[in-house]
Amino acid sequence: MQDLLIRGGRPWGGAITDLAVRKGRIAELGAELPARPGDEVVDAGGCLILPGLVDAHAHIDKTLWGTPWHPHQAGPSLMDKIANERRVLATLGLSPERQSARLLRRMLACGTTHVRSHVDVGPEVGLAHLHGVQAMAEQHREAIDVEIVAFPQTGVMIRPGTLELLEQAVREGARVIGGLDPIGVDRDPKGQLDGIFAIAERHGCGIDIHLHDRGELGAVTVEMIAERTRSLGLAGKVAISHAFCLGSVEPARLDGLIALLRENDIAIMTHAPSGPTPFPPVRLLHERGVRLFTGSDGVRDTWSPLNNGDMLERAYLIAYRNGFRDDPGLELALHMATYGGAQLMGAPRYGLALGSDADLVLVEAETAAEAVAMHPLRRLVLKRGRVVARAGQCLLPDGD
Amino acid sequence: MQDLLIRGGRPWGGAITDLAVRKGRIAELGAELPARPGDEVVDAGGCLILPGLVDAHAHIDKTLWGTPWHPHQAGPSLMDKIANERRVLATLGLSPERQSARLLRRMLACGTTHVRSHVDVGPEVGLAHLHGVQAMAEQHREAIDVEIVAFPQTGVMIRPGTLELLEQAVREGARVIGGLDPIGVDRDPKGQLDGIFAIAERHGCGIDIHLHDRGELGAVTVEMIAERTRSLGLAGKVAISHAFCLGSVEPARLDGLIALLRENDIAIMTHAPSGPTPFPPVRLLHERGVRLFTGSDGVRDTWSPLNNGDMLERAYLIAYRNGFRDDPGLELALHMATYGGAQLMGAPRYGLALGSDADLVLVEAETAAEAVAMHPLRRLVLKRGRVVARAGQCLLPDGD
Numbered sequence: 001m002q003d004l005l006i007r008g009g010r011p012w013g014g015a016i017t018d019l020a021v022r023k024g025r026i027a028e029l030g031a032e033l034p035a036r037p038g039d040e041v042v043d044a045g046g047c048l049i050l051p052g053l054v055d056a057h058a059h060i061d062k063t064l065w066g067t068p069w070h071p072h073q074a075g076p077s078l079m080d081k082i083a084n085e086r087r088v089l090a091t092l093g094l095s096p097e098r099q100s101a102r103l104l105r106r107m108l109a110c111g112t113t114h115v116r117s118h119v120d121v122g123p124e125v126g127l128a129h130l131h132g133v134q135a136m137a138e139q140h141r142e143a144i145d146v147e148i149v150a151f152p153q154t155g156v157m158i159r160p161g162t163l164e165l166l167e168q169a170v171r172e173g174a175r176v177i178g179g180l181d182p183i184g185v186d187r188d189p190k191g192q193l194d195g196i197f198a199i200a201e202r203h204g205c206g207i208d209i210h211l212h213d214r215g216e217l218g219a220v221t222v223e224m225i226a227e228r229t230r231s232l233g234l235a236g237k238v239a240i241s242h243a244f245c246l247g248s249v250e251p252a253r254l255d256g257l258i259a260l261l262r263e264n265d266i267a268i269m270t271h272a273p274s275g276p277t278p279f280p281p282v283r284l285l286h287e288r289g290v291r292l293f294t295g296s297d298g299v300r301d302t303w304s305p306l307n308n309g310d311m312l313e314r315a316y317l318i319a320y321r322n323g324f325r326d327d328p329g330l331e332l333a334l335h336m337a338t339y340g341g342a343q344l345m346g347a348p349r350y351g352l353a354l355g356s357d358a359d360l361v362l363v364e365a366e367t368a369a370e371a372v373a374m375h376p377l378r379r380l381v382l383k384r385g386r387v388v389a390r391a392g393q394c395l396l397p398d399g400d
Numbered sequence: 401m402q403d404l405l406i407r408g409g410r411p412w413g414g415a416i417t418d419l420a421v422r423k424g425r426i427a428e429l430g431a432e433l434p435a436r437p438g439d440e441v442v443d444a445g446g447c448l449i450l451p452g453l454v455d456a457h458a459h460i461d462k463t464l465w466g467t468p469w470h471p472h473q474a475g476p477s478l479m480d481k482i483a484n485e486r487r488v489l490a491t492l493g494l495s496p497e498r499q500s501a502r503l504l505r506r507m508l509a510c511g512t513t514h515v516r517s518h519v520d521v522g523p524e525v526g527l528a529h530l531h532g533v534q535a536m537a538e539q540h541r542e543a544i545d546v547e548i549v550a551f552p553q554t555g556v557m558i559r560p561g562t563l564e565l566l567e568q569a570v571r572e573g574a575r576v577i578g579g580l581d582p583i584g585v586d587r588d589p590k591g592q593l594d595g596i597f598a599i600a601e602r603h604g605c606g607i608d609i610h611l612h613d614r615g616e617l618g619a620v621t622v623e624m625i626a627e628r629t630r631s632l633g634l635a636g637k638v639a640i641s642h643a644f645c646l647g648s649v650e651p652a653r654l655d656g657l658i659a660l661l662r663e664n665d666i667a668i669m670t671h672a673p674s675g676p677t678p679f680p681p682v683r684l685l686h687e688r689g690v691r692l693f694t695g696s697d698g699v700r701d702t703w704s705p706l707n708n709g710d711m712l713e714r715a716y717l718i719a720y721r722n723g724f725r726d727d728p729g730l731e732l733a734l735h736m737a738t739y740g741g742a743q744l745m746g747a748p749r750y751g752l753a754l755g756s757d758a759d760l761v762l763v764e765a766e767t768a769a770e771a772v773a774m775h776p777l778r779r780l781v782l783k784r785g786r787v788v789a790r791a792g793q794c795l796l797p798d799g800d
Contacts, residue, residue, distance in 0.1 A: 074726040275723020323675020
């Protein structure tokens, strides 16, 4: 593997320094480091150096990326979107392996080096999406880290056989088990939550539950998730994605929910949803010590054309939706798209310290806050020291 | 002037065609047009061809663009931001001419060919910002069309002398007279509105009023603006910018306000503000026949770092905030950033028809909806047939 010497960059917007990458790790930081024979020398020209972006809530198995533009057709409700997706995907007959590889190239071009993807598991698709994404991830293991959540997109208790498939998915390598609106979709919160927590307990895997249910529906579900997290000793292993209810309950109720999240170290994912959808109050949760992360959600799929797989733009959207104008707010949004997701995924050696994996992104900006505000072109993207994208273009061979 | 032949583009996402630019106009559209001697031939490769983007609500006189990153400092209220701006601008001592030129280069790089800019006029700054922006606009007249609104940023009736300065600005070339929260800032809506409408009547100029006041404060102001528009016969010449109140009154009240806007042909500007700020319901207003336009608002200034001057990204933000996922919604957002603003500015020969000015933007997208969803790099930007930007870079000489 080729070593690199990056001259004159600003790690997370700090003072200008050189950064030496050797054997895929950050080996040295300092002024005027000497180039070694064979080093590729990169002039960063004062660019920001960020750790690889982390897309910790994606659905890479069912993107329409790389296919002709598909006008959005789904109705407004969650159940409309689930039904529409099943119809469209059945018609198009796309391969999860090929589609996820297409999206991966886009993600790399934007500086994403780690992905947690929910992957559909259910009676219709069985484990086909899991196997497709696993094959893709194995093929691209040098370029990106992929963590798979076994995700019951069509419901759990309303679709008999799903729990068994989810458990089989975990046996076959999914590191996390998912859930979906135990009340709104299943109308059986006890059944769904007891089922998936039992699987997590048996296999020692993480849990990441999609919770779109708003107001009290969602709030009660948060309580039920917290109870099970505590009684099974799973603090630190559970996440709730979307958690719209945290943006749509009254302040006193929110206080109590935040305390539960904190006590049980339950992480919260928001991607700052489009439209008038409520979403968790990011700065307040952060100040109260709740771990936060973010992701693209579905990228150009039957759910929405509005997510485009760029995690620096996602950090911008979080800042924009939350009205963050100050540097700490802009940096909090960026933290969610980097360290927040990396911590969730348990990524070893993540970051900008000596000895960290050289998962690095060069961005033409002076400070971390400016990188979020402008989300400009990614000049260079490294995965464990290997150059995987330059000037916004992925360098991996196109598998299409 | 060099003529161009653009091969294989899709005007507004339509069928692939060649497009010939001669003497700065769209001279021919059709398949396999012959290149003439001396033509620059551009391979559009199936790219979308859009008319030049229109930033019809900007504040180019006081951007911090091109200066070191300036962390946001202002407090949350409108009056906090006005006071903070006066403090910061006095300290930095920036030149409106130079700052507006800096931002103009960014705008051109993003495909903007027309700008309506509010320019501060008031007792402290007098007409210095007007003169600075006028000098800049004159210098760049071949590259971009700039229309100036004389804007009372510090209030009208609470700052004696402002009305006289506004009228002087109109005499000296401002084509539009502005206003600012006649109740919230001035506490004298009759005074402010009578004053600025009288100037508009005397000089035949347009009116464009900043209205941040929410709920009933704003609603009453809309009524007062509509009354004066009717009694002075100014239908079609008045615009209200921001109009947050249209997003924060009850539905029956909104119906009545929309009828007034429609009857008096008052145009509405929203840029889909950041944070929890309410904003006008775009699709509803469009369906009811209210003219809509958009703009960047202040780009990287003391008000906010969140606006970056890219009008295709602005169309995306309008779609995202309004929850537009379908193609008509995405195209409506793009219409606001093109034809909507051009109509407001009365831009002659705007558009993609034969004989139109060749103000064109090439975007790597298949459809107009995709261009909004992805807002990718602008491949080529033409102003009256002249290439002003390529691959996201402005080609004008840097005046710095």
